[in-house]
Amino acid sequence: MTRILTALPALLAFAAPAIAQDRAAVVATYADIAAAGYEDSLTKARALQHATRALIETPSAEALEAAKSAWLAARVPYQQTEVFRFGNPIVDDWEGRVNAWPLDEGLIDYVDGGATTGDNQLAALNVIATPRFTLSGEEIDATKITPALLEQTLHEADAIEANVATGYHAIEFLLWGQDLNGTGPGAGDRPWTDYARGENCTNGHCDRRADYLAAATELLVSDLDWMARQWTDDGAARAALTADPDAAIIAMLTGMGSLSYGEQAGERMKLGVMLNDPEEEHDCFSDNTHNSHYYDGLGMRNVYRGEYLRVDGSTVSGPSLADLVAAADAGLAAELDDDLDTTMTRLGRIKTAAEAGFSYDMMLARGNAEGEALIMDAVDALVDQTRSIERAVAALGLDQIGFAGSDSLDSPDAVFQ
Template sequence: MLRQTMTAISLAMLASAAHAATPEEVVANYADIAEAAYGDSLTTARALRDAIGDLIENPSEETLMAAKTAWTVARAPYQQTEAYRFGNAIVDDWEGRVNAWPLDEGLIDYVAEDTPSAEDNELAQLNVIATPSLELGSETLDAAEITPDTIRALHEAGGIEANVASGYHAIEFLLWGQDLNGTGPGAGERPFTDYATGEACTGENCDRRGAYLVAAADLLISDLEEMVANWEEGGEARTAVTTDAQAGLNAMLTGMGSLSYGEQAGERMKLGLMLNDPEEEHDCFSDQTHLSHYYDGLGIQNVYLGRYTRTDGSEVTGPSLSELVAEADPAVDEALKADLDATMTALTELRDKAEAGTAYDQMLAPGNTEGEAIITAAVDALVAQTQEIERAVAALGLNSIAFEGSDSLDNPDAVFE
């Protein structure tokens, strides 16, 4: 009986070894997850467009709130794709159209009178919604009708990145308006009458504001359609990571490490904390930054574990980086999985604190020691997992990867100075 049991165990071990994950299978699953996550981003963007249509057709507190809710829902799958940005040039070149921030919102619409203008951006308070003919340097842009092409022409006008005219954050601003509460409670408070008709309209230009919002939503959909196609069978992004599996693995780990360290821990979290500046938070109009941070962290973990939970509850799963690293160095795999779990624990605490009533911008307030501790714990966890990601690169025998900010890994504070 003992001999039979040992034989069964041996056969099981041999079967497992025979079906160990290969780099080719891992990068194929990585591409499948990208296709699914961008597909969910597209589906939820279409639902957002429908909600915006309802708002424009029947402006009310209810339809404005429904559009805001649809925006929040649409962000969840998209933020989980950000781990694909840094390792894939196709995604990085495209990303600025859909998720660029921070933005000089006065380019788009009215802002408070005391809103500072960037000294190097003469278009910072252009207000295209109130201006049917625009002077862009030596050129004149006819904006009598606001269309997706109008918005595309405005985006990063003058070569200035803060001139964000398209994407999630432009739509966010048009739904919430400026958050004028600083580090106090409250998000943007745009009234639904900004989209009303006739005498019910707040001030002027409600029709043009509605046209801009609709055009921005249509443009977001077309941009997402482009990226979904890039990850489908035969798509350029899928081909780039699957043709050369080793290059694909490099892309995966580059995306994980760069988002973890220089982007999320540094630009999106530590910088705002150092400056106590709510203008440095990612979703500053809606006060939804805690969700962006949470889903960014989850996206990094998804890439490593080779899994993604779709918006319909189904799961895309397959051969993973974790399996490859475990085969090369089990200790590195266990350490990295533990660090990814620790990061998600810290980001969950941050999310839950915000959902309980203390928004992310309030946590940034000078003297808020509890908020500072919560944000710092997440930053520290992201830095720690980046160091383990570097160990995973070495375990797999890949070429050294220059993560964003990774030249300062031996001096973690330096990247944030």
């Protein structure tokens, strides 16, 4: 092909439009996958809301377990959308409403032995037990726990990120309670009677706890509904991408590289190993961290390959980043594809071990060589794939991208030299 284009310079006039058309098609696939992922997340959040309503209306051990199962199912599509975060400001600005972590759970409800406030005085608030309190010198009437109270007053109150009042992890805490097992086996063990009525109520304020759970799930549904609409044919997120396909390709690679490196390999995985701290696991109340890591990895592979398996079993697919990279450097395209598969294999090993009883927080225990090896093998794979992602940026002739870094990785800048 190179000889033909050299011999026939006139054909070069058609090259740029063809490339632009190819990139536009790849961007369209990316937006279609985002739309499907957020629609699926919304569908599963509505199922979670149905399950939590059943728990509130007719509390029982079975209803609590059904709500927990619905929460776990809701995480599967949502985690696959996290790859859209870093390259798309509309997602990154919104993400803290639905997936902020870690959180000072004492802001929300009772905790074992009381909360340690440190620099965050609201860490011991327990709004479920406190219908009136003072925030920044203002008296707050919280006699009714509403979505507005959570969203506008409590969430990130006093500009402290650990004051997480909304989203998946607030709901997770309300369903599981604290995981008091440290690096030992077992997740949170909130009793269903925390939602019981009358004399059967445990730990007090069961009606307000139910109100909080209802408000938090209502907000999750409305937030996901809003984001899903941003990716429709006339949505703002899709429009921002289609307006400039080259910038959109950069956004795609930025999302992959930043999630792969600074966020997942660093903040979510290596930091926990370095600190041997189960509080650093992403889904720390439910012991679902292995799945969160796995589906984050899958989301990155979805974007590269241009295909996504929906919760109803159908597939969204089309022209992909892999196609673009292959046209520029077939060897690199195959290498990046292999890197993504290696990452999924290693994340899959963590998932398999956790499902067999070796939970992620147990892997974080000091001196647990087997657990550290499982996690660090996956970290190494994520770092390796990030190197290949950066090479793909160069192969596509794009401006250098600054992927999100992390202090939890040794010499983070060296990864991209």
